[in-house]
Amino acid sequence: MPKTITLSPPAATGTDGLLASLGGLLRDWLPRQRWFAGKDRPATDLSVLSVTELFPGCLHLLVNASHAPVPTPGGTPPPGDCYQLLLGVRERPAPALDRAYIGRAEHGPLAGFAVYDALHDPRCAHLLLERLRQPGKAGPLRFGVDEAAEVPGGLAPRLLTSEQSNSSIVYGDSYILKLFRRIQAGVNPDLEVPQALAAQGCARVPAPVAWFCTTAPRPATLGVLQPFLPDAVDGWELALGALARGDGFTTEASELGGAMAEVHLALAGAFPAAGGDENGVTADAMCVRLDAAARAVPGLRPYVPGLRAAFGALAAHDSGPAAQRVHGDLHLGQVLRAGTDWFVIDFEGEPSRPLAERRTAQSPVRDIAGMLRSFDYAARQRRPWRPEWASRCREAFCAGYAARAGWDPRKEHALLRAHETDRAVYEVLYEARHRPDWLPVPMAAIERLAEWRG
Numbered sequence: 246m247p248k249t250i251t252l253s254p255p256a257a258t259g260t261d262g263l264l265a266s267l268g269g270l271l272r273d274w275l276p277r278q279r280w281f282a283g284k285d286r287p288a289t290d291l292s293v294l295s296v297t298e299l300f301p302g303c304l305h306l307l308v309n310a311s312h313a314p315v316p317t318p319g320g321t322p323p324p325g326d327c328y329q330l331l332l333g334v335r336e337r338p339a340p341a342l343d344r345a346y347i348g349r350a351e352h353g354p355l356a357g358f359a360v361y362d363a364l365h366d367p368r369c370a371h372l373l374l375e376r377l378r379q380p381g382k383a384g385p386l387r388f389g390v391d392e393a394a395e396v397p398g399g400l401a402p403r404l405l406t407s408e409q410s411n412s413s414i415v416y417g418d419s420y421i422l423k424l425f426r427r428i429q430a431g432v433n434p435d436l437e438v439p440q441a442l443a444a445q446g447c448a449r450v451p452a453p454v455a456w457f458c459t460t461a462p463r464p465a466t467l468g469v470l471q472p473f474l475p476d477a478v479d480g481w482e483l484a485l486g487a488l489a490r491g492d493g494f495t496t497e498a499s500e501l502g503g504a505m506a507e508v509h510l511a512l513a514g515a516f517p518a519a520g521g522d523e524n525g526v527t528a529d530a531m532c533v534r535l536d537a538a539a540r541a542v543p544g545l546r547p548y549v550p551g552l553r554a555a556f557g558a559l560a561a562h563d564s565g566p567a568a569q570r571v572h573g574d575l576h577l578g579q580v581l582r583a584g585t586d587w588f589v590i591d592f593e594g595e596p597s598r599p600l601a602e603r604r605t606a607q608s609p610v611r612d613i614a615g616m617l618r619s620f621d622y623a624a625r626q627r628r629p630w631r632p633e634w635a636s637r638c639r640e641a642f643c644a645g646y647a648a649r650a651g652w653d654p655r656k657e658h659a660l661l662r663a664h665e666t667d668r669a670v671y672e673v674l675y676e677a678r679h680r681p682d683w684l685p686v687p688m689a690a691i692e693r694l695a696e697w698r699g
């Protein structure tokens with residue numbers, strides 16, 4: 246058995262000491278992680294906000310990464326981002342953990358020990374599930390369970406390796422644990438919303454069975470365990486499969502529209518006093534996001550006047566469906582189909598937005614626009630591009646939605662255009678930061694939306 250380190254008591258080591266051990270390693274490793282938000286900015290300044298020894302050889306850390314100041318309006322440097330890390334610390338990690346290896350600490354209390362991403366280590370993943378099965382405390386961490394759910398122990402863990410905003414471990418094809426990577430203070434909607442929908446009896450969303458949070462440095466949600474749908478395929482895979490076979494996707498899109506309308510109705514019931522901004526306020530916020538995106542992505546600048554017209558039309562429009570809690574980052578990768586049933590996951594919202602903003606009431610058109618953009622993304626994966634495939638999906642999705650919701654998104658031209666534009670602007674920024682090769686996909690939509698004449 247390789248030697249592992251026990252920091253006992255963890256507080257004795259202190260966060261400054263740990264930084265001496267880990268600072269250099271993490272400065273290199275963090276920016277290479279998909280979930281690291283500041284890819285366009287080097288992580289210059291790291292601090293350890295909290296450290297908890299979850300079990301011997303496994304440290305739970307919250308670290309703050311701030312970046313070199315970049316020119317921002319008023320010259321204010323951007324604040325740092327907080328990340329959740331689970332680090333394995335051993336003298337010699339098993340060769341199977343090579344891909345999780347972060348480095349060997351040279352200084353401080355961990356000097357000489359190898360440090361690795363513990364989520365890849367089946368032993369740590371197993372112990373984490375055991376910890377989740379028992380409500381209680383570990384330092385600032387709080388573990389909670391749904392008393393009605395009985396999660397069995399000993400389920401074999403498997404870390405998902407797909408590119409994600411967070412990290413997920415599947416246990417025995419029965420449960421999936423999502424560990425949020427970028428942590429913001431407050432309740433994460435990906436716990437809050439599925440819990441509230443489960444209380445409404447909405448079966449389209451897997452209900453949380455266990456979760457954990459921190460109390461320090463500020464209260465925040467850290468992870469959620471939900472039932473895993475083993476036979477489900479996500480909408481993106483299904484859509485690409487249909488395109489590859491030359492098939493349509495209208496039956497699936499129509500049923501998806503109906504399912505989304507059901508989720509929206511349940512959300513409105515679960516968060517009844519939601520309120521929401523006037524269209525003018527929403528349009529102003531969209532303009533602010535557009536300007537920020539155009540500062541970051543020069544290719545967007547020529548289109549700004551045309552795009553602003555969409556937001557102007559929204560401001561001049563004084564009706565539309567009532568604002569309510571929404572999904573906030575809806576796309577084909579966030580919906581799973583098992584048999585002929587659609588399920589909706591990942592209620593976190595757009596990860597780069599402040600949590601408070603993601604939890605406010607917004608137009609349900611925002612989600613509809615997200616899905617319509619996703620049909621366009623899928624259609625653009627094929628050469629030649631299949632615009633008619635996306636149009637048919639769009640029509641079917643809206644018709645399915647209208648039949649269940651009692652209002653028709655196709656009649657809300659100003660709202661749809663503004664929300665599609667806002668979403669495409671978000672996607673431009675997202676792709677520029679995370680997947681520059683994909684940038685032409687939202688840019689093609691930007692070109693179309695900027696020229697659109699109602």
Ligand SMILES: Nc1ncnc2c1ncn2[C@@H]1O[C@H](COP(=O)(O)OP(=O)(O)O)[C@@H](O)[C@H]1O
Pocket residue numbers: 405409410411412413421423451471472473474475477479578579581590591593
């Ligand atoms: N309850 C579930 N059942 C089956 N697969 C799931 C479930 N929840 C998530 N997944 C799979 O895990 C992937 C990542 O989940 P998601 O919540 O979107 O994480 P992230 O926020 O990191 O993108 C999904 O694309 C889906 O394939």
Ligand SMILES: O=P(O)(O)O[C@H]1O[C@H](CO)[C@@H](O[C@H]2O[C@H](CO)[C@@H](O)[C@H](O)[C@H]2O)[C@H](O)[C@H]1O
Pocket residue numbers: 409410411481574576577578579591595596615618619620622623672675
């Ligand atoms: O990781 P999340 O699922 O929270 O969402 C982020 O990543 C998505 C990509 O994985 C990104 O979605 C964009 O690309 C999809 C195809 O890969 C496409 O279906 C979506 O329509 C498009 O927005 C999403 O925007 C981002 O928040």
